[in-house]
Amino acid sequence: MDSMNSMDSMDSMEHAIAIKNVTCRYGSTTALQDVSLDIPKNAIYSFIGPSGCGKTTLLRSINRLNDMIPSFRIEGSILVEGKDVYAHSTSEDTAKLRRRIGMIFQQPNPLPSSILKNLLLPVKEHYKGKEKDYRSLALEKLKLSFLYEEIAGQLNQNALSLSGGQQQRLCIARALMLEPPIMLFDEPCSALDPISTFKIEEMLINLKKERSIIIVTHNMEQALRIADYTAFFYQGKIIEAGETGQIFRRPKTDLLKRYITGRF
Amino acid sequence: MLSKKAISPCTNTMKKAFPFDMPQMLITLLSVISIAIIAFIFLFVFSKAWPVFQHNGLSYFISGGFDKQISDAFYSSADDPSLSFGMLGLILGTLLTTTFSLIIAGLMGVGASIFICEYTSGPVSQILLALVRLLASIPSVIFGLIGIVTVVPVVEKLLITIDMQIAYIPYFQMTGKNMLSAIIVLTFMIVPTVISLSADAIKAVPPVYKEIGYSFGMRHFRVVYKIILPSARSGIIAGLILAAGRGIGESIAVSMVCGGLGIIPKAGFGFINFLAPTLPLAPAIINKSEAMGSMPVEAALFSCGATLLVIGAFLSIGAGVVQKQLRKAAGYHD
Numbered sequence: 001m002d003s004m005n006s007m008d009s010m011d012s013m014e015h016a017i018a019i020k021n022v023t024c025r026y027g028s029t030t031a032l033q034d035v036s037l038d039i040p041k042n043a044i045y046s047f048i049g050p051s052g053c054g055k056t057t058l059l060r061s062i063n064r065l066n067d068m069i070p071s072f073r074i075e076g077s078i079l080v081e082g083k084d085v086y087a088h089s090t091s092e093d094t095a096k097l098r099r100r101i102g103m104i105f106q107q108p109n110p111l112p113s114s115i116l117k118n119l120l121l122p123v124k125e126h127y128k129g130k131e132k133d134y135r136s137l138a139l140e141k142l143k144l145s146f147l148y149e150e151i152a153g154q155l156n157q158n159a160l161s162l163s164g165g166q167q168q169r170l171c172i173a174r175a176l177m178l179e180p181p182i183m184l185f186d187e188p189c190s191a192l193d194p195i196s197t198f199k200i201e202e203m204l205i206n207l208k209k210e211r212s213i214i215i216v217t218h219n220m221e222q223a224l225r226i227a228d229y230t231a232f233f234y235q236g237k238i239i240e241a242g243e244t245g246q247i248f249r250r251p252k253t254d255l256l257k258r259y260i261t262g263r264f
Numbered sequence: 265m266l267s268k269k270a271i272s273p274c275t276n277t278m279k280k281a282f283p284f285d286m287p288q289m290l291i292t293l294l295s296v297i298s299i300a301i302i303a304f305i306f307l308f309v310f311s312k313a314w315p316v317f318q319h320n321g322l323s324y325f326i327s328g329g330f331d332k333q334i335s336d337a338f339y340s341s342a343d344d345p346s347l348s349f350g351m352l353g354l355i356l357g358t359l360l361t362t363t364f365s366l367i368i369a370g371l372m373g374v375g376a377s378i379f380i381c382e383y384t385s386g387p388v389s390q391i392l393l394a395l396v397r398l399l400a401s402i403p404s405v406i407f408g409l410i411g412i413v414t415v416v417p418v419v420e421k422l423l424i425t426i427d428m429q430i431a432y433i434p435y436f437q438m439t440g441k442n443m444l445s446a447i448i449v450l451t452f453m454i455v456p457t458v459i460s461l462s463a464d465a466i467k468a469v470p471p472v473y474k475e476i477g478y479s480f481g482m483r484h485f486r487v488v489y490k491i492i493l494p495s496a497r498s499g500i501i502a503g504l505i506l507a508a509g510r511g512i513g514e515s516i517a518v519s520m521v522c523g524g525l526g527i528i529p530k531a532g533f534g535f536i537n538f539l540a541p542t543l544p545l546a547p548a549i550i551n552k553s554e555a556m557g558s559m560p561v562e563a564a565l566f567s568c569g570a571t572l573l574v575i576g577a578f579l580s581i582g583a584g585v586v587q588k589q590l591r592k593a594a595g596y597h598d
Contacts, residue, residue, distance in 0.1 A: 065475055070385070091483065099481035109472050112495060121490065122480040178480065 015079075016041045016182050016212030017062060022076035024057050026069065031057040033236045034076070039229075044204060044213045046223040046244065049233030050264065055216045058233075059184050062214070063101040064094050080182065099126060102175030102183040106190055108167035110159035110174070115151060118159045118170060122177045134177075141173040144206070146199050165196025172203065183207065185215040189222065201226050220260060224248055232256050309573060312566035315559075319347035324567070328353045330526035330543070334552055337560035345560040351545075353526035355571065358544035360529065360537075361443060361518065362511040365450035370504055372451070373458025374493075380459070381466040382488055393463055400456035408520035411449035416440035416521055419448070424539060436540050441523040443542040449521050450514060454507040461506060465499020466492055497590060505583045512546070512575055519547030545572050 017039035024032040032054040039045050047055035057066065064085060066072040077084045085097050110118045119138040120131060127134075138155075142148040147169045151162065159170055168188060175183065185204070189197040197219075204213060204226055217223050223230050224244060231241035232255075240247060240256050251257045258264050317324060327350030340346035380392045420440030429438045469492050477487035493500070523541020526548065530537065543551065545568045555561045 063479060065478060068475070068478065095481040095483060097481070098479055101479070103475075103479040105472055105475065107472065109470070109476055111473060111476070111491060125480060125482050125486060125490070175479075 014041070015039055016081065017214075018079040019058070019062075020077045020079070022058070022061065022074065022078060024054070024061060024066070024075075025071075025073045027071040031236055032061075035236075035238050036076075037231055037238060037241055039212060039214060041212050042208055042210065043228040044208050044215060044226055045229045045231065046227035047214065047216045047231050047233060048218070048220060048223050048259075049239075050259070051218075053233040054236045055231075055233045056186055059186055059214060059216050062182075062184060063098050063103055064089075065103070067094070099178050100180050100182060102172075102178065102180035104168070104172055104175055104183070104185045104188045106187040108164055108171055108191065110162070110167050110170050112158065112160055114156045115159045115162070115170060116155040119174050119177055122174060126178065137177065138173075141176045142170075144176060145169040145173040145203055147173060163196075165192045165199065168192060168196065169200065169203070172200070176207075180211070182212045183214075185213065187216050187218060190218060197222070220248070232259065234259075306573060309566055309569050313563060313570040315345075316347055316349055316563045316567040317570075320349055324349060324351055325355065326350070326352055328526065328528040330354055330548070334555065334561060334564060337564060338555045338558050340558075340560060342559065345558075347560050347563065349564050349567065351526075351568070351571065353528040354543055354545050354548050354568065355575075356529055357443065357522070357526065357542035358512060358546070358572075358575065361446045361450055361522070361542065361544050362508060364447045365454060365511055366504065366508050368447070368451045369455040369458050369507060373455045373503075373507075374462050374500060376455075377459045377462035377466055378488055378493075381463050382484070382492070393460070396456050396459045396463070400460055404453055404514060404517040405520075407449055407453045408517035411445060411452075411517060411521040415445045415448050419445050419539075428536075428539070432536065432540075436525060436527055438539055439523065439541070441521055441541060442539050443522065443529075444538040446518045446522040446542060446544070447538070449517050450511050453514060453517055454511050457507045457510060458503050461503025462496070462500045465496035465503065468499060469495045498587065501583070501587065501590075505579065508579055509576060512544075512572065512579070515546035515550045518544060519550045522547055524551050545569075545575075 015038045019035060019037045019039070022032055022035045023030065035054070035058060037058075047059065049055055060066045061074055062078055062080065062085070066074070074086060078086060080097060080101070083097075085094075089097075111121070116131075116135075116138060119141065120134055123129070123134050123137070124131070139148060139152070142151070147166060150166060151157075151170075159167065162170060168191075172188075189200055192200070201222065204215070207213060208228075215223075215227065227244045229242065230244040230247040232239045232247065234255055239253055240251065247256070248260060251260060329350050330353055333346070333349050336346045336348075376396075380389050380396075384392060417440055419442065423444070424438050424440065432438050473491050473495055474487055477491045482490065522543060524543050524547070525541040526543040527540050529540065529542075533540070549565045549568050552561060552565060556565065
C-alpha cells in the first residue's frame with residue numbers, strides 16, 4: 001500500500017488513469033469497495049486475483065462499458081487523462097472517451113465479415129476517408145500485431161476463418177486502428193495456446209512504449225513476464241498494489257502470499 | 265493372436281445382439297418416407313394439371329381471361345371439355361401482392377424488431393414479443409374478416425371516387441375489394457412472422473458484438489446499423505423468405521378482400537392497377553373450388569397449385585443463391 005500512497009502524491013496528469021475511491025454495485029451486490037489506484041503512463045499494469053474479485057468490473061468501468069448493465073451503479077471518480085469520465089458526461093463525451101481507449105475481450109471476437117472490413121470498422125465510423133486511404137494503416141497495424149506475414153494476401157477472407165490466436169491478434173490490430181493511448185485487455189490469452197500467448201505478450205511489450213496498458217489476467221507467470229505493475233484484488237478490494245517484482249517476490253500480506261503459491 | 269481372439273468374440277456377440285443400428289435405421293426410414301410424400305404431392309398435382317398445361321402450352325403463362333375461361337370450362341360438355349386457360353393475371357396478381365406486402369412487412373417488421381430488442385427494456389420487450397407471437401398465431405380467416413369491415417371500406421372511401429369508377433367501367437368494377445386491400449391485409453398477416461423471426465435473429469447476436477461497437481465509441485443506433493443488423497442478416501432473410509412463402513400460399517384472407525377477378529395489370533394504368541380487383545393463384549383455388557366437379561375446372565385449379573409449387577421452389581432456390589452471395593461478400597469461401 002505504501003507505493004500506492006507515494007503515487008497518490010503525484011499530479012494526476014502524470015498518470016494515464018487515476019481511480020479514486022471507486023465503489024461499484026450490481027443491484028444489491030457490491031463488486032468493488034472503495035478502490036483507489038493510479039495507472040502510470042507507458043507501462044503495463046496487471047490486475048490479478050481470484051474469479052469474481054472485481055478486476056474485470058474495474059476494467060470495464062474505465063471505458064464505461066458497464067453502463068450497459070441496468071443494475072450497475074458506481075461511486076467515486078475515475079480520471080482518464082485528467083478528466084473524470086463519470087462527471088457531467090454526455091453520450092458524446094463517452095463516445096470520445098471510448099475512442100481513446102482500446103479494449104480487447106477475453107474471447108477473440110472478430111465480426112463475421114472480412115478481415116479488412118473488421119479492421120476498417122472503427123476508422124470508418126469516425127473519419128470520412130475512403131477505404132483505400134486506410135488500407136496502409138490497416139497493413140501497418142497488422143504488422144504491429146505480427147499478423148501481416150500470416151494473412152497479408154487474404155484481407156478479403158472472412159475473419160472467422162482465422163485461428164483463435166490470429167483472431168485475437170486481429171482484434172488487437174482492429175483496436176489499434178484508432179491509435180488509442182490507453183488499452184484495456186480482459187484476459188486476452190485465456191482462450192489461446194502458448195505460442196499465440198507468447199506472440200501477444202511480445203506485442204504488448206512493444207505497445208507499451210507509446211501506450212498505457214492494463215491487463216486482467218489469471219496467469220501469474222504472464223503478469224510476472226510482462227507487467228511493470230500489479231494489483232492484487234480480493235473480494236472487491238485491492239489488497240496489494242505496486243511494482244510487479246515486489247508484489248511477487250516480497251508479498252506483504254498473507255493473502256497474496258497464499259494466492260501466489262496457489263494455496264488459496 | 266491370443267489376445268485378439270480373446271477380445272473379438274465379445275464384440276461379435278454384441279454385434280449379433282444388435283444387427284442394425286436401430287435409431288439410424290428409423291431416421292433413414294422416416295426421411296425416405298417424407299421425401300416420397302413430397303415427390304408424390306408433386307407428381308399428383310402435376311398429373312392432375314397436365315391436361316391444362318398440355319392444351320395451352322406457353323400461352324398458359326402469357327395470356328389472360330381466366331374469369332371467363334373458368335365459367336366456359338364449367339359449362340362445357342364432358343365430351344368436349346374447354347381446357348383453354350391463360351393465367352398471366354393470376355400469376356402477376358400473386359407476384360405483385362406478395363412482393364409489395366413483403367416490402368412493407370419487411371420494413372415494418374425489421375424496424376419493429378429493432379425497436380423491441382434494442383430500444384425497450386427487458387419486461388416490456390418480452391410482453392411485446394409475446395403479443396407479436398400471439399398475432400402470428402391468429403387464423404388467417406380472422407384477418408380476412410377484419411379486412412372486409414375495416415380495410416375494404418377505408419380504401420374505398422379514401423381512394424376511390426365515383427368519377428374513377430365511371431371512368432374504369434369498361435375495364436373493371438372499382439370497389440374497395442382490390443389489390444391494395446389484399447396487399448394491406450397480407451402485410452398485417454405476415455408482419456408478425458417477420459418481427460418474431462427478426463427479433464430471434466437480433467437476440468441471437470452475441471452481446472459482445474455490441475460491446476465491441478461501444479468500445480470503439482459507436483453510438484447505439486450505429487451499433488444496431490453497422491454491427492447487429494449485419495450479424496443478424498441470415499436470420500432476418502430466413503424470416504422474410506418464410507413470410508414470402510406464407511404470402512404466396514395465403515388463400516382465405518386474400519380471397520375475402522381481393523375482388524376475385526384475374527385481371528392483367530396494365531402498365532398504362534399506373535397506380536390504378538392497385539385499385540383493380542385481383543385474383544392471386546391461391547385465392548383462385550378457394551374461389552373456384554365449388555366448381556371442382558367439372559374435370560376442366562379441376563385441372564385448371566390443379567394447374568394453379570402446380571404453378572404455386574414452382575414459384576415456391578424458385579423462391580427457395582433464389583433464397584439459397586442470395587444467402588450464398590451474402591456469405592461470399594462476407595468473405596467465406598465455400
